[in-house]
Amino acid sequence: MITFRSVSKAYGEGAARTTALHPLDLDISAGEVFGIIGHSGAGKSTLIRLINGIERASGGSLVVDGEDVTTLDDDRLRALRRRIGMIFQHFNLLSSKTVAANVAFPLRLAGGLDRAAIDARVAALLERVGLSAHAGKYPSQLSGGQKQRVGIARALACDPKVLLCDEATSALDPQTTASVLHLLAELNRELGLTIVLITHEMDVVRRVCDRVAVLDAGRLVESGAVADVFLHPRHATTRRFVLESEHVDEGERGEDLARADGRIVRLTFRGEATYAPLLGRVARASGVDFNILSGRIDRIKDTPYGQLTLAFSGGDVDAALRELGAADVTVEVVR
């Protein structure tokens, strides 16, 4: 659906020239929720704006829905943009227009629909995002979560194939974030909508994304299935994002591990293994003792997972680890 080939972007000319994105390759498939995570200034907004041509690439080729964005003329580019919805951190609704008029706006821009058809479409969209009762209100009368729902309805108005989300939940409280992410996941499932989502929170990625790419100072440093990247991060930036999402301080964790005795091992359970009473059985069979140093049981999108850091002592530790490894548990020896 979206293919980046050595796409780069620099702003400014001459001495003021700054590179926002170093040449990068990226493939986003139709129907997936693709997350791009990075710190502020990493180039996330630049990257997502390249997709609908709001920023023009400085080099490389970028094919979206079969068309190379880097070579399209203005008319073709506008036509492509109508097939790509976009939502924003600060919603960017027209404050002078009602909720219904905001949602109708892209339909009026596109032309081709009469008033009755537009009204019917707007009513259906507002129903879909649960805002039918607020059609006549102005954005200033809505909460943040409601505003983002209007943004989503507006972005869906022209039946896009792709939805771009630029930090769409960063201005929302945790509960509202959860409900907006839930809505995005539903739209992805029901409409087969391809979603590209940028964020600086690993939790957002964990909850809705299928795959993720990590952007650090304009470079793609890691990418893959969310479960792989989240549970076994390789790059330092990725590790920091994961720890942040677990509310763990890297330094403190290091001290805790240093104080523990025995063999320190990190076990990762995925899917059904998460719920199996495996650990106790293995411990009894091999006669080892274990001490839980840290642990977490949660979900990545719809898949449950558990991750435990344990200190094993006594008994036959190697046999215990072999048995755990055989039972679909990923075993990493930390020390």
Next chain:
Amino acid sequence: MDDALFANVDWQEIAQATLDTLLMLGGSLAASVLLGLPLGVLLFLTGRRQLLEQRAVHLALSFLVNVLRSVPFIILLIVMIPFTVTLVGTSLGVAGAIPPLVIGTAPFFARLVETALREVDRGILEACQAMGATTRQVVTGALLPEALPGIVAGITVTAIALVSYTAMAGVIGAGGLGDLAVRFGYQRFQTDVMVVTVALLLVLVQVLQMVGDRIVAKVSRR
């Protein structure tokens, strides 16, 4: 009673002057808005990092506006006389006053429009672009409606500035309340005429401000 208190006041003349002032004000305000609005939009759009960024055009327009705004109005009134005659056939009366009034205030209003447009959240323009809007659609569908409160406030300020400009236009025989105040009240020491005309001008300014504020409040949705 009037005769005792306002011995020098010719009410007929006051009525005519009031009408002249209103005509000058209405005519020049309408023309200033008609000229200044597109000029302000163009100034905004050709500016740095805007939709139609055109450095040369922006600098040229900006220079023209600054030149017109730096010429004292009284001088503009006089140097424009030949141009006014070719445009409206006379340099006298209400008709003769309107061209210099418009040239004096349209650039001022254009700057107010430009400022109002700059207040519009850039994110809204980005959203319009992302929806595939043409520049014209962005201007008419988003930029002007979003800036409407600021533009109406600008029209109010311009209208009030025009009230005092119409008084100066008396110098070239434009007529109106300001002219009466200067000719009779100031030059012939008929204080009663001055009081009446100034009071009427004050009422006019008050009403303009009040109506302007009401409309701004009505169109503000933020």
